[in-house]
Amino acid sequence: MNLAWKEMKKSKTKFVILGSIVFLISLLTFIISGLANGLSQDNAALIKNLPDGAIYMETAAEETHALSAIDMETQQAVLLEKDGAFAFSIQMGFLLNEQDEQQSVAFVTSTSSAEFPDVSKDEIILDRSLEEQGIKQGDTFTNSQFNGEFTVAGFSDGVKYSHAPVAFVHPNNYAEMYRTEDLQMLFVPEAAGLEAIAGLQSFSVDEFLNTLPSYSAEQLSLSMIVWFLVVISGMLFAIFFYMMNIQKFGLYGILKAIGVKTGALFRMIWVQMLVITAIALTLAIVLSQVFEILAPSGMPFYLPISTTLQLSAVFFAIGFAGATLSGFQIRKAQPLQAIQQGEG
Amino acid sequence: MIFSTSNIKKNFTTGEVSEEILKGIDLTLAEGEITALVGSSGSGKSTLLTIAAGLQTPSSGEIHFDGQDLGALSPEKTRQIRAESFGFVFQSSHLVPFLTAEEQLLLMLETAGSPLSTKQQRQEVEKILDEVGMGHRKSAYPASMSGGEKQRIAIARAIVHQPKILFADEPTASLDSTKSREVMELLQKLTKTLNIATLMVTHEEDLLTYADRVLTMKDGRLA
Numbered sequence: 001m002n003l004a005w006k007e008m009k010k011s012k013t014k015f016v017i018l019g020s021i022v023f024l025i026s027l028l029t030f031i032i033s034g035l036a037n038g039l040s041q042d043n044a045a046l047i048k049n050l051p052d053g054a055i056y057m058e059t060a061a062e063e064t065h066a067l068s069a070i071d072m073e074t075q076q077a078v079l080l081e082k083d084g085a086f087a088f089s090i091q092m093g094f095l096l097n098e099q100d101e102q103q104s105v106a107f108v109t110s111t112s113s114a115e116f117p118d119v120s121k122d123e124i125i126l127d128r129s130l131e132e133q134g135i136k137q138g139d140t141f142t143n144s145q146f147n148g149e150f151t152v153a154g155f156s157d158g159v160k161y162s163h164a165p166v167a168f169v170h171p172n173n174y175a176e177m178y179r180t181e182d183l184q185m186l187f188v189p190e191a192a193g194l195e196a197i198a199g200l201q202s203f204s205v206d207e208f209l210n211t212l213p214s215y216s217a218e219q220l221s222l223s224m225i226v227w228f229l230v231v232i233s234g235m236l237f238a239i240f241f242y243m244m245n246i247q248k249f250g251l252y253g254i255l256k257a258i259g260v261k262t263g264a265l266f267r268m269i270w271v272q273m274l275v276i277t278a279i280a281l282t283l284a285i286v287l288s289q290v291f292e293i294l295a296p297s298g299m300p301f302y303l304p305i306s307t308t309l310q311l312s313a314v315f316f317a318i319g320f321a322g323a324t325l326s327g328f329q330i331r332k333a334q335p336l337q338a339i340q341q342g343e344g
Numbered sequence: 345m346i347f348s349t350s351n352i353k354k355n356f357t358t359g360e361v362s363e364e365i366l367k368g369i370d371l372t373l374a375e376g377e378i379t380a381l382v383g384s385s386g387s388g389k390s391t392l393l394t395i396a397a398g399l400q401t402p403s404s405g406e407i408h409f410d411g412q413d414l415g416a417l418s419p420e421k422t423r424q425i426r427a428e429s430f431g432f433v434f435q436s437s438h439l440v441p442f443l444t445a446e447e448q449l450l451l452m453l454e455t456a457g458s459p460l461s462t463k464q465q466r467q468e469v470e471k472i473l474d475e476v477g478m479g480h481r482k483s484a485y486p487a488s489m490s491g492g493e494k495q496r497i498a499i500a501r502a503i504v505h506q507p508k509i510l511f512a513d514e515p516t517a518s519l520d521s522t523k524s525r526e527v528m529e530l531l532q533k534l535t536k537t538l539n540i541a542t543l544m545v546t547h548e549e550d551l552l553t554y555a556d557r558v559l560t561m562k563d564g565r566l567a
Contacts, residue, residue: 001451003440010442010485254438257399258501259427259455336399339438 003255003264004271015276018244022237022280026315029233030288030308036222037307038300043215046090046108046161047205050115053189055208056200061184063201063211065090069182074199079111082192086113087183089174090161095124095141095150103130103141106161109174109183119168123153127165131155132297145177162214230314237315238322241273245326252330253338266327273323274316281312346541347373347396347509352405354391365391366402367564373509373541378532380552381545383561389545390435390513392561396543397511398426410508427455431502431540433512433531437494439486445473445497446482449504456505469504476500476530492523499527503534510535512544516551528554 008015041048047055056078061068075087088110095103105126110116117125126135141150150169159166175181188194194202203211210216245252252265285308295301330338354366365388373379381389395402398414407414409429414422439448449469458465473479476496486494495515502510512531516524532554535542544555552558560567 001447001454003442003451006447007442251440254440256423257426257432257434257438258452259423259430260451261423261455334400336394339399339434 002271003260004268004275007268008272008275015272018240019276019280021240022276022315022319023283025233025236026281026284026312027287029229029311029315030284030303031291032229033226033307033311034288034292034301034303035299036226037302037304039222040219041158041302042160042163042300043218044161044209044212045158046106046166047209049158050187050205051189052205053187053192054194054202054204056186056188056197056202057184059199059201061201065184065208065211068184069180070184070186070200071182074197075111075183075186078186078188078197082188084114084189084192085186086111086115087186088113088116089178089184091174091178092162092164093143093145093167093177095143095167097139097141103135104164105167106164107169107174107177108159108161108166109169109171111171111183113187115187117154117156117168119153119170121170121172122148122150123170124150125154125156125168126152127159127167128155128157129160129297130165143177146173147176148173162212230311234314234318237277237319238325241319241322242326244272245269245323246329249330249333249338253333253335253340256330256333256338257335262331265330266324269323269327269330270320273319277316277319281315285309285312345372346375346410348408349392349396350406350408352392352395352402352407354388354395355403365564366395368405369564369566371396371543371559371566373543375508375541376536376539377556378535378542378544378554379557379559380555381543381559381561382547382549382552383567385547387561388564389561393511393513393543393545397430397432397509398422399432424457428457428505429508431505431507431510433495433498433502433510433515435514435517437486437491437498437518439494439497439501441486444483444485445478445489445500446470448497448501449473452501452504458505472500472504473497475534491518492520492526495519495523495527496530499530499534503538503540506538507540510540510542512542514545514547516546516548521550524548524551 057065057068058070070087079085079087088108091107093105093107095105097103108116112118119125124141135152137152137154139152156168196202255265288303288308289305292301292303349369349371352366352369353364355362355364369392381393383389394400396407409425414425440451443451446469449472450465453460453465453468460468470479470482473482476499478493478496478500481489481493489497495518515531516527519527528551531542534540
């Protein structure tokens with residue numbers, strides 16, 4: 001007899017309330033994770049979206065890309081030798097529109113690459129978020145360090161750096177603005193082979209991100225928030241399923257007294273835990289994904305389905321542990337003791 | 345004798361104080377007989393019944409059922425004996441709240457490993473429910489039953505798998521005198537017709553007329 005299912009069918013309201021708690025806790029965790037990931041993406045999507053590979057900068061720059069300048073000879077040698085490699089630079093700056101209103105951006109320029117868009121001279125390609133703010137193709141902008149005018153040639157998706165939208169510019173325009181022909185960094189895809197290059201220091205994408213002071217400090221705080229939330233939610237899950245069964249000690253005592261096998265009691269505990277958790281987590285995953293679609297465009301929110309599945313697996317495991325722990329308590333108790341505790 | 349206990353003792357320890365509730369009980373039960381256990385409150389009669397029924401373990405002593413020493417058996421074997429050969433009627437019926445009357449009995453048959461087919465099990469359950477006068481309430485949940493109805497279902501659950509021993513702990517405690525007599529007549533009938541050895545704890549002297557033997561407990565001993 002499927003005792004777990006019969007109890008859930010008879011006590012629908014009770015189990016719906018229990019499931020709602022699991023749903024709300026998991027939804028909260030998913031949303032906060034999405035916001036934290038969103039902030040992280042907002043800070044470094046430009047770099048995070050690069051494929052696996054290495055970023056090289058000048059050793060003398062001591063891990064500060066703004067101080068790095070790779071000489072043209074080295075740059076040419078690497079670009080010739082490594083398929084898919086490209087050189088690039090990033091500098092924070094601003095654009096002025098026709099009404100002299102400032103728009104903070106991260107100027108990025110690069111040699112021809114598959115990862116960054118090719119930009120013609122005196123044109124810029126902006127992050128899509130600026131289009132959502134009302135900037136249109138053909139709009140013009142100036143910059144105090146640049147004598148000409150930039151014309152918006154198009155928009156690119158998900159390119160942010162240091163919480164600012166990226167503006168891709170032509171290398172010549174970049175050279176004029178920042179008075180340097182040398183680019184700061186080289187990117188070499190993993191497939192092209194990663195070797196040491198004299199005078200340059202190599203970083204994986206994650207290592208490079210950690211050289212950015214604003215990113216690493218922010219990431220520490222965000223990671224702490226998310227992990228505290230995951231740990232506390234996990235503990236709540238475990239306590240929740242433990243208490244749910246301990247409260248039914250009397251019932252399990254009766255079932256033990258009439259001779260129901262301990263295995264059947266464990267099955268009852270596990271089935272209820274799994275059904276409640278599966279339904280609650282499925283709803284939370286669906287709702288969090290809907291939220292990602294409907295979230296206001298200005299709100300940094302990034303929640304890949306893989307993240308929700310990983311968190312769900314953690315919740316399942318912890319919930320299972322809590323439920324199993326209560327099962328051991330029930331198994332240990334003599335039937336009469338369980339009945340009396342249930343009555344007490 | 346199908347069931348006997350030998351020198352059963354039970355101590356309860358609270359903090360540093362240990363109290364001996366049962367002081368060496370020898371008890372025998374015979375098939376087709378109701379043995380009533382009476383005594384003042386705190387005399388140890390319910391403790392003896394629950395130990396005999398395997399719902400808690402004694403501090404020392406032996407319990408023999410059908411030639412086997414229950415204390416020497418594994419917990420799984422004890423559970424199996426409890427499921428197949430023992431029936432219980434508790435003071436308050438202790439039905440499973442989310443099962444209908446019919447399901448309570450079906451669960452008991454399943455737990456006892458009944459060899460009957462599902463259809464035969466349902467027929468058997470219907471027969472027993474009719475016997476205890478609850479055939480018309482087979483789809484009712486405990487929450488919608490009166491105290492007397494619950495106790496009748498508890499008795500039906502206790503005997504549906506045709507146990508060899510029936511343990512009843514004050515089975516009429518929550519009933520009025522008319523209902524109490526009805527329940528006792530039912531217990532008496534089932535004990536005789538199914539040839540069950542019934543051990544019943546009661547403090548109601550009126551009900552002793554239904555018993556074949558009356559044992560009195562005083563201060564943890566059988567008088």
